[in-house]
Amino acid sequence: MKENIVIVGGGIAGLEAAAQLLELGYKPIIIEKSDRLGGHVADWNCLFPDMSPAKDVVSSLIARSAEANIFLNTEISFVNKLKDSYNIMLSNGISIITRIILMTTGFSLFDASKKEEYGYGIYDQVMTNRDLEDWFNTGDDKRINDSAMNAVGFVHCVGSRDEKARNSQCSKVCCITAIKQAIELKQKFPDAMIYCFYMDLRMFGKKYEDFYINAQRDYGIRFIRGRVSEVGENIDGRVIVKAEDTLSGKPVKVTLDLLVLMAGMVCNPDSTKVANMARLPIDSDGFLKSKDNVADIIESPKEGVFYAGACTGPKTVPETLAEARAAALKIYLYIKGLE
Amino acid sequence: MDFGFKLSPSSAINLDKVDLEKFEELHRAEPDVYKCMACGSCTSTCPANKYSGMSMRKVILALQRGKEKEAVSMMRNCMLCGKCTMVCPRGINTRHLILSICRIYEEDVK
Ligand SMILES: Cc1cc2nc3c(=O)[nH]c(=O)nc-3n(C[C@H](O)[C@H](O)[C@H](O)COP(=O)(O)OP(=O)(O)OC[C@H]3O[C@@H](n4cnc5c(N)ncnc54)[C@H](O)[C@@H]3O)c2cc1C
Ligand code: SF4
Ligand code: SF4
Ligand code: SF4
Numbered sequence: 448m449k450e451n452i453v454i455v456g457g458g459i460a461g462l463e464a465a466a467q468l469l470e471l472g473y474k475p476i477i478i479e480k481s482d483r484l485g486g487h488v489a490d491w492n493c494l495f496p497d498m499s500p501a502k503d504v505v506s507s508l509i510a511r512s513a514e515a516n517i518f519l520n521t522e523i524s525f526v527n528k529l530k531d532s533y534n535i536m537l538s539n540g541i542s543i544i545t546r547i548i549l550m551t552t553g554f555s556l557f558d559a560s561k562k563e564e565y566g567y568g569i570y571d572q573v574m575t576n577r578d579l580e581d582w583f584n585t586g587d588d589k590r591i592n593d594s595a596m597n598a599v600g601f602v603h604c605v606g607s608r609d610e611k612a613r614n615s616q617c618s619k620v621c622c623i624t625a626i627k628q629a630i631e632l633k634q635k636f637p638d639a640m641i642y643c644f645y646m647d648l649r650m651f652g653k654k655y656e657d658f659y660i661n662a663q664r665d666y667g668i669r670f671i672r673g674r675v676s677e678v679g680e681n682i683d684g685r686v687i688v689k690a691e692d693t694l695s696g697k698p699v700k701v702t703l704d705l706l707v708l709m710a711g712m713v714c715n716p717d718s719t720k721v722a723n724m725a726r727l728p729i730d731s732d733g734f735l736k737s738k739d740n741v742a743d744i745i746e747s748p749k750e751g752v753f754y755a756g757a758c759t760g761p762k763t764v765p766e767t768l769a770e771a772r773a774a775a776l777k778i779y780l781y782i783k784g785l786e
Numbered sequence: 787m788d789f790g791f792k793l794s795p796s797s798a799i800n801l802d803k804v805d806l807e808k809f810e811e812l813h814r815a816e817p818d819v820y821k822c823m824a825c826g827s828c829t830s831t832c833p834a835n836k837y838s839g840m841s842m843r844k845v846i847l848a849l850q851r852g853k854e855k856e857a858v859s860m861m862r863n864c865m866l867c868g869k870c871t872m873v874c875p876r877g878i879n880t881r882h883l884i885l886s887i888c889r890i891y892e893e894d895v896k
Pocket of ligand 3: 832841842871
């Protein structure tokens with residue numbers, strides 16, 4: 448089958464869709480901006496809720512999609528709408544005529560240094576959820592000192608649910624990620640006190656609530672309901688965190704050896720760039736706008752353009768994979784309809 | 787049977803009896819008042835909180851629970867510095883809200 452299918456983004460959504468389309472007999476083209484496949488999941492260590500190794504998920508996807516035409520380090524330079532197809536020019540000079548585009552451009556992690564009051568990039572002992580995943584993978588981060596990890600804090604909703612950060616929506620995965628990372632740190636440092644500063648805990652997924660109960664009962668993670676308002680540093684470089692403990696109605700202050708900021712999922716500017724070229728609409732949350740947010744999340748309002756994964760909003764790995772499979776089937780039926 | 791653990795009637799909030807007329811007036815003037823998610827950022831940064839217990843979060847809650855006196859007496863300690871407005875993640879103009887509360891609940895203040 449000669450039909451060209453262009454998949455923009457080689458994260459797990461793009462790879463899963465490609466693998467399915469290969470099984471259906473097509474040879475999709477994956478355009479990936481970075482120098483490697485797997486997107487964000489390739490940066491994570493273990494995945495909630497079962498602590499499955501992220502690298503297993505990514506390597507099996509890469510193996511299953513290996514037969515696709517994959518362009519790494521490649522971006523889209525422009526998209527022209529022809530009569531019943533699109534002409535896509537790539538940054539490597541290749542141009543492709545296609546009737547089908549699948550957007551799997553994913554999300555961006557909120558840049559935590561924009562919330563200066565949390566001191567990321569200013570105080571030594573402040574890191575993000577991504578930095579912590581990195582440490583789980585490499586064991587190398589000067590902020591984590593094996594002999595002095597007595598107290599650690601997690602700040603929920605960093606750059607999410609925050610109109611000052613121009614992002615009012617909830618990133619959905621960071622509550623459960625905080626709990627996962629808190630448990631993992633507690634396993635590494637059993638004597639450390641670990642606090643989560645939250646406003647609401649959103650344990651929406653399968654087994655997430657159990658994970659939360661584990662964190663409370665088996666690991667003694669302390670949950671404090673209040674948004675961190677201020678972070679400072681003392682003379683020995685430890686961080687001082689202030690918040691209102693809204694349940695007791697009293698101000699709280701705690702000195703920590705490490706502060707982890709749960710940076711949220713925001714729309715990816717590279718996604719918006721391609722959307723503008725292809726004249727795809729943007730939703731009020733900044734992510735790509737689907738034809739319908741209930742019935743047609745994987746369809747764009749444009750003929751032949753489909754979506755899968757976090758490019759339409761915060762999503763977990765299983766949700767992303769399910770959408771990618773659904774998009775592959777949709778594309779298959781769409782091509783059948785054209786014949 | 788009486789175990790002697792009954793809520794004392796004065797501390798219980800009876801939502802059937804709470805009169806929200808003024809709060810509705812406040813809401814018309816300050817539609818954002820309903821956006822509060824009780825995160826406590828305002829309270830935590832409030833310079834008046836430390837010595838007086840002033841808490842914007844508590845004021846917004848108390849007004850909706852019919853505890854107007856409590857709210858208004860807390861507000862007497864506000865210096866209108868506006869720090870709470872700077873930190874509110876829901877973008878509520880709390881300083882402006884305080885002025886509207888003062889206007890609408892004026893007679894309670896006396
Ligand atoms: C800290 C953190 C931890 C998480 N942990 C878990 C977990 O344990 N379990 C779980 O279920 N979920 C987890 N998630 C969610 C998970 O990361 C997402 O579900 C997943 O990354 C979505 O995959 P995606 O392919 O849609 O997007 P992405 O992973 O963002 O991949 C998008 C890909 O597209 C590429 N791209 C973007 N724009 C362009 C362009 N214009 N041209 C070419 N290429 C482009 C990018 O380089 C990237 O490779 C976590 C999220 C965060 C933030
Ligand atoms: S998932 Fe939790 S931490 Fe993340 S934005 Fe939503 S409420 Fe905040
Ligand atoms: S304006 Fe009033 S309530 Fe707000 S921070 Fe200042 S003193 Fe506190
Ligand atoms: S900072 Fe804003 S949202 Fe948070 S408790 Fe105060 S008024 Fe409510």
